[in-house]
Amino acid sequence: MRVHRGWEGDRLDGLAGVDALVVTGAPNAVHSAERSRGAELELLRGALTAEVPVLGVGIGAQLLAVAAGGAVRHDQDAGIGRGTVRTAPAAGSDPLFAGVPPEPSRLRYWHGDTVDLPAGAVVLASDERRRVRAFRIGGSAWGLHFPVEADASAADGPARSTPEQLPGLLLARFAALVTARAEHTATRSFFTRRADAWEDRFSYQTPAYEAAVARMELGRGQTAMDLGCGTGRAMPALRAHVGSEGTVLGVDVTLAMLTAAARSGRTASGQLLLADCTRLPVPSASVHGIFAAGLVDHLPRPHTALREWARVSTADGTLLLFHPAGRIERAARHGRPLSPDDPLAEPNLRPMLDATGWHLTTYDDAERHFLARAVPARCPPPPVDKPATVTGWLPPVRATSPRSP
Incomplete structure (x- = not known):
């Protein structure tokens, strides 16, 4: 006190x-x-x-x-x-x-x-x-x-x-x-005072977001969520893949971030939802693609979040965990060594996904990005991809009439 x-x-x-x-x-x-x-x-x-x-x-x-x-x-x-x-x-x-x-x-x-x-x-x-x-x-x-x-x-x-x-x-x-x-409260305090400058500060990362979304292999008419969306940089790419007949939701717990997202025009790509990413107000088995950038390693109880995401995922759904910088680069940026307790380290992430209803199919911790792709464990697991470097991206597409959820 x-x-x-x-x-x-x-x-x-x-x-x-x-x-x-x-x-x-x-x-x-x-x-x-x-x-x-x-x-x-x-x-x-x-x-x-x-x-x-x-x-x-x-x-x-x-x-x-x-x-x-x-x-x-x-x-x-x-x-x-x-x-x-x-x-x-x-x-x-x-x-x-x-x-x-x-x-x-x-x-x-x-x-x-x-x-x-x-x-x-x-x-x-x-x-x-x-x-x-x-x-x-x-x-x-x-x-x-x-x-x-x-x-x-x-x-x-x-x-x-x-x-x-x-x-x-x-x-x-x-x-x-x-x-x-x-x-x-801690999350909102941190991001509220940074929300106004967030889009300008990190807009250069948009191509990396677009390339990562392409790895989700979404189809037209499907439902996609950008969890912890911030200013919604992934939302235009998600809209491009699900088409105007699909549904895109940007979810964040900080109102100031969603306000900045709306100011940046993200409502043209989907709906913005103020909600807790670990308690989603959507039906079970209703979401085909979940995109989460820089979120899992900041959650106090990532197991709880991953179980909730498994609940809302369809049987053929996809979870993509992403960051526009690799783990080594981020650790160096903060002046610290890689921690063996990092939840995104493969020896930690794989069993955590297994325990919460997911099966890891891709683990790609490159110099310029981190990407992990998983599918619901109830599906027959496809072969594990070899690590690949993101080299291209899809052009952004503006939806003319996004469907409300």
Whole structure:
């Protein structure tokens, strides 16, 4: 835990390595010290963009609302003391508030201000005068406009919680949510701040992507997925192979990357899907070709991902693991030797594929690229290809009317 006292001049370090933000009270009000709040508001805006979980409490909730485009205003009747808070209908499906007892909660107030929420914010609880006391912005940020303290009994869950234990219950649930999302939070934080420059920085690799896609041997009318697609550099090549009657999906867990993909015109080649690559929202046995570039060795549980990809693959499907640089080149670029624990090393990758429903047919760790091709293990395995060097590529094809999935 890193504690920053902004009103005392503590420097905020940014979001690198941060799993969540908890923004609490301070001696001065938001509307009376907006100039001194610039660093905090910038940090909150970055967290909202990267979907880093945020819990704003009291003045922290006010800061969250302002960071998202809302406002804070003085309200002499806002309340100091205790008042009644009721949950809103939207609370029933909220990760923090779902299952909270329906009876009113008596909570303490300590504010002379009230919040005007930005467009799109979801009201989760209000007081007897219909002032907002809890809200959510997006899918990862919550504001609680009342003091929060916790005790051990609050973690027992809604069935055993009284209304007075609501603040502690919300804290316990937020902690559990942060833990469950930590892996995705790190990924989103890393890629969000790089998304705008990603396409320009790596556009020179497009021919290598096109050549790799050609090795998948996809047919017209089939369904192909670019997993961890980033800005979708493989999507035009996938579209070229499945034709306008096929389906192409670009899947990524970072919204900023998909936004950059759309800005680069990838929606002309297929559909962009915000989703976890280890829990795909598609039917079993529905995908003919899975392309994953630079993904497996960055997943904390690659076995889980490979099993999920086997689930969605058709019996005659293809999995292509690719990187536009070989393992030796990448290790040298990062100033380290090749690790024997590298999941892409053939002695590690082959048994991992065998254990998750795949059969490795091609393993090509060349100087300028890495490529491994596998087919579902339930199919009779074809002969193993000899390593080959990628030397050519197909011209990109723009689909005129890609079919929705």
